[in-house]
Amino acid sequence: MAATAYIEELGEKSLLPPGTTFNDVTESVARVTETKAPRGWWMLFLPSVALLGVMVACIGYLLSMGVGVWGNNAPNYWAWDITNFVWWIGIGHAGTLISAILFLFRQNWRTSINRFAEAMTVFAVLCAGIFPALHTGRPWFDYYLFPIPNQMAIWPNFKSPLMWDVFAVSTYLTISVIFWFVGLIPDFATLRDRSKSLLRRRIYGFFALGWRSSHRHWQHYERAYLIFAAISTPLVLSVHSVVSFDFATSVIPGWHTTIFPPYFVAGAVFSGFALVLTLMLITRTVFGMENLITIKHLDLMNKFMLATGMMVGYAYAMEFYIAWYSGNPYESWVFMHNRLGFGMLDSDGNWGPLWWSYWAMVSCNVLAPQIFWFKKMRTNIPVMFIVTIFINIGMWFERFVIIVTSLYRDFIPGSWGPFEATWIDILLYMGTFGLFMTLFLLFIRWIPMIAIAEVKMTLPHAHPHPEDDHHQPAAAAVAPAE
C-alpha cells in the first residue's frame, strides 16, 4: 500500500509513519514496562507522591476541624470544593468520548490516545469524588446517600440532584473501569508472553484472563467492546448533564438556564482533551513515542479543541444574550455586574470584584484556542502545550465563575459577601494533583499506555487484502490517469 494513495492536498496521510511494523508498535509500548524508568519519570513521581501526602494531610486536618477550614461562607456556600469536583469530572470526559464515541464514528486515530485518555478518566473521577464526599460536612455519614435501609429507616431523596450525581458518577466510574480493563486484556497477554520472570508472567497472566488470541477470543472481544462503547456513549452525555443539573435545577440567576446540560458536556470534552494533550506531550517526549503519537494525532486533537471551544463560546454567548433578552434584572445583574464587571455598577459605583475571573475564563477558553485556526500553530508543539495549559486554567475558572460569581452578590445586598480561598482550599486542590499524577505515573510505568492491539489494526498490513483498493483509501482509483 503506497503512501501516494492518500490525497495529500486534503491533508490526508497515513496515521503512523510509513513502514511501521507490528513489532515496532509492540516494542515501543511494551519496552516502557520492561526497562528501568527513565530519570524523567522519577522526577515527576517523587513530587507527585509528596503532593499526595499533602492531600492526605489536608483531608485529615479537614476531618478533624470541619469544613470551616475552607473559604466557603455565606453566601458562598459552594466554592472551590464544587469547582474542583466539576473540573475533575470534566477532565474525565475525554477518555470515554475518545474510546466510545470516536470508536462508533470509526475515527481510527483514536487508537494512539484512547488508552491514555481512559486511564485519565478513571483517575480524574477518583479525584473528583473526594470533594462532594467531603463537602457534606460529616463524610462519615455519606453512606446515607446510598439506598440502604439505615438506622433511621428513611430513603435518600431522589428528587435531589445530589442523589443523581451519586448514581451518575458511580455508574460512570464502573463502566469506565470495565471498558478500560476489557481493552487492556489483549495487551496484558502480550506483556505476559514477553515476560522473562515468573512473577511478571503470573501477574500479567492473571489480568490477561487466559487470553490466547484465538479467533473466538477476538470475536467475543470485539463484540463486547462494541457493546461497551454503546453503553458508554450515553454516559458521556449523562454524567456531565447530571452535574449541570446540580446548578440548573435551582432558581439562582447564573445557574438556572436550559443550555447547561449540553454546554457542560462540550466544556467537559474541551477540558478533558486539553489535559490529555498536556500530559501526552510530556509523556511522548519522555518515553520517545513520537512514532506512535504523531503530529497528525496532535493536529486532530487541536481541531477537536477548537471545535469544542467554539461550542463553549456559543454557550457563553447564549447565556449572555438571553440574560439581556429575558428582561430579568437579576439575570442581567449576575452577567453584567458579577461577571462582566463594568456592565452594571453597584450603588457605590464599583465593579463586581470578581470580574477578573470571568475575563480569565473567556480569554483562556474562547480566545486562546482561536490560534488553532492555523495549521502551523496546530502542529507546533510548544504552542499547543501552552494553549492546553491555558484551557486547563480557563476551564477551572469557568466552574469558579459559574459557582462563586452567581453567589457572592445575590438578590439582597445585605447578604453579599466576598470569597477568599484558604490555604486548605489551595493545598487540597494541589493535593488531588498528587493523587492523579501518582496513579497516572504508575499507570504509564506498568500498564501499556498505548493500545498495542488497536494501533496495529490501523496499519495497512492489518487489512486482509492490503493490495486491494477496496479496503484502502484509494484515491488513485478515482484518477482518470489510471
Add this chain to the structure above:
Amino acid sequence: MSAAKKGSDAPSYRIEEGHGVWPNLWKFSGLLAVLGAGISAFGVMTNPERFGYSYLFAFFVVCTLVFGGLFLTIALQMTSGKWGTTSRRFAEMVIACAPVLLVLFLPLAAGVGSHTFVNYHEWQDAEAHGDHGADHGDEHGADHGDEHSSLFTASVAHADSGDGHGDDEAHAHSPQEIALRHEVIEGKTGFLNTPGWLFRGFLFIAIWIVIGAIYFRQSRKQDDMLDDRQGRIDITAKLKFYAPVAAIFFFLSLTYAAFDWLMSMEAAWYSTIFGVIIFGGSAMTIFAFCILIGVPLHRQGVLGNALNVEHFHDLGKLMFGFMCFWTYTSFSQWMLIWYAGIPEEATFFEKRWSAGWQFWSVMLPIGHFALPFFFLISRLVKRRLSMLWFGALWLVIMHVADIYWYVMPQYAGGFGLDFTDFGALLFCGGTFMTSFFLLMKRVPLIPVGDPILERSLHHHQTH
C-alpha cells in the same frame, strides 16, 4: 469517474425516462402546492389570524429541512466522512433549493409587517406602545388593559378560554403581573421590533442561500471535470477549508432564526437551549429525508450500488442518534423549567398543558422518542430497507408534529387541527419539493466528481 466507467451496465446516477414516477414527481408535488395555495388563500380570507400560525408552522418545517441539509453538507465536507459522500448530493440539492425559502418567506413577512398575522402581537403591540410611549410611559396597571388588550389576551385569556380552566385560581393574573409582563416585553423591543425582525429574516435566508449555492455549485462543478483530478481535489480542499466558517454562520443564523420566528411568539419567555433543540430535530430530519428519497431510488436501480445497505445503515444510525439528541435537549429544557418552576418560564409549557394540548405534549415523547427508539435500535431494522424507510417516514411526521407543537399552541383558540394547517403545509412543502424534484432531474444523484467518492462506493462497515 471510475465508478461511472465501471461497466457498460453502470448506472448514470441520473433520473431518466422509465425510472418509475421520478421524472414526473414534480408535477404531483406542484399540483399539491397549487392545491395548498388555494386552501391557503381561502384561509387568509376567512381567518387570517389563524392562518398566520398555520403558515409559520409550514414555513418553519421547510426551513428545518434546509437546516438539516446545510448541516449534513458542511459536516461531510469538514470531516471528509467517506460513509456519506454518496448521500451528500441529496443534502446539496436541498440547500440548492434554499432560494425557495425566500419566496416562501415573503407572505410571512408581508403578513407580519402589515399586522395581518398576529403571531408576534405581544411584542408588536409593545413596539407600537413604545413608539408613543411618552404618553403612556408609567401607566402600568389595570386600566392599561383596555388599550392593549391584545397584548395579554393570548398569554392570559388563553388559559381561560380553553378547557374549563377559566375559574382556576392558579391561572388568574393580577393587574400587577400583567403590567410587569408588559414592561418586560417592552424592554425587548430593541431587538424584537418589526423592521429588525424583517431585516434579520432576509439576512438569515441570504446566508443559507449563499452557503447553499457555493456548496452545491462547487460540487456540481466537480461532476463536469472528471478528467481534471487536480482541479477536483482543489475544489474539495477549498470546500473543506471554508466549512468551519460556514458552520459558524449556519449555526448562529439557525439559532437566531429559531429565536425570531418561534421563541419570540411567547415574547416574555426565553430558553438558552432553544437553538440547539431546533438543530437536533433538523439534523434528524435530513437523515430521514435521505433515507426516504434514497431507498426508492436504490430499489429502482437509479443509484446502482452507490448507495447500498451499508450506507443506509449508517444514515439510520445517525438518524437514530440525532433523534436521541433531540430528546436529550428537549428533555433538558422541559425538566429544568419544570423543576425550577419559575412562573415566567413556565408560561411556555402552561400553554402546551392546557386548552387541549395535553395530548400532543404527551404524544411527542412517545412518538418522537420512545416508540422509534425501540424500533430503530435494532441492527436488523436499520438494515432492512423497507423497515428503515418506515422509521424515517415516522420520524419526519413526528418532526412536523414537533414544529406544530412549537407554533400552534401560541394561537389563542386552543387545540384543533385546521384545514389551513394542511393547506399551508401543502403549499410550502409542495413548492419546495417541486423545485427539489425538478433539480433532481437535472443533476447526477451522487457527487460523481468528488475525489473521495471511490472510498464511499466501497464502504464496508466494521461495526
